[in-house]
Amino acid sequence: MLGWFGLPEGAPPGAADRILEALVRELSGGGLRLAGAVQVNLDRGQNCACDMDIVVIGEENRPIRISQSLGTGSTGCRLDPGALETAAARVAARLAGAELLILPKFGKQEAVGRGFCDVIGQAVLGGLPVLLHVPRDQRQAFAAFSGALAEEIRPDALTDWCRKQLTGAT
Structure with a gap:
C-alpha cells in the first residue's frame, strides 16, 4: 500500500517534515522496524535559505546535506540531486526486514522519475507499505506515478494508518 498526505494551503514551511519526524519517533519507540528518511531543515536566520538535510532512519548520526549554497541573489534550485540519490541508495540498502517505509516527500525529482522513485517501486513490489508527503504542486505527477495504488x-x-498497515486491520 502506498499512503500519502498533503497539507492545507498556508501550512508553515517544513510542517510535513516535522510531522514525519514526530511520527518516526513515535513508531520507532513502539518497536516497529522502519526504513526510510526524514528531512530536517536547519534555519540559518532571516534572509538566508535553510539548509536541508536528509536523515536516513537508523543512521541518525550521518545526515546527508541535500541543499547547496548558490550564493547571494541566486534564484536557481538549491537541491543537490546527487546527494538526494545518495540518500535514496542508503535507504534502499536498509529495506530488508523493515515493516514500513517512510519518505519525506514525492517532490520535483520524483516527479521526473529520480530521487526516491526506485525505492518506492521496490518497496511496493515487495509488499512493504510506504508513507510520504505529496506537496500540492506534485499531486498530478504523483497520481500518474502511483495510479490506483x-x-x-x-x-x-x-499513526493509525501506519499501525493498520502493520496489523492488516481494515
Whole structure:
C-alpha cells in the first residue's frame, strides 16, 4: 500500500517534515522496524535559505546535506540531486526486514522519475507499505506515478494508518 498526505494551503514551511519526524519517533519507540528518511531543515536566520538535510532512519548520526549554497541573489534550485540519490541508495540498502517505509516527500525529482522513485517501486513490489508527503504542486505527477495504488490519509490519521498497515486491520 502506498499512503500519502498533503497539507492545507498556508501550512508553515517544513510542517510535513516535522510531522514525519514526530511520527518516526513515535513508531520507532513502539518497536516497529522502519526504513526510510526524514528531512530536517536547519534555519540559518532571516534572509538566508535553510539548509536541508536528509536523515536516513537508523543512521541518525550521518545526515546527508541535500541543499547547496548558490550564493547571494541566486534564484536557481538549491537541491543537490546527487546527494538526494545518495540518500535514496542508503535507504534502499536498509529495506530488508523493515515493516514500513517512510519518505519525506514525492517532490520535483520524483516527479521526473529520480530521487526516491526506485525505492518506492521496490518497496511496493515487495509488499512493504510506504508513507510520504505529496506537496500540492506534485499531486498530478504523483497520481500518474502511483495510479490506483495510493491512498490519501489525513495528517491526523497517519499513526493509525501506519499501525493498520502493520496489523492488516481494515
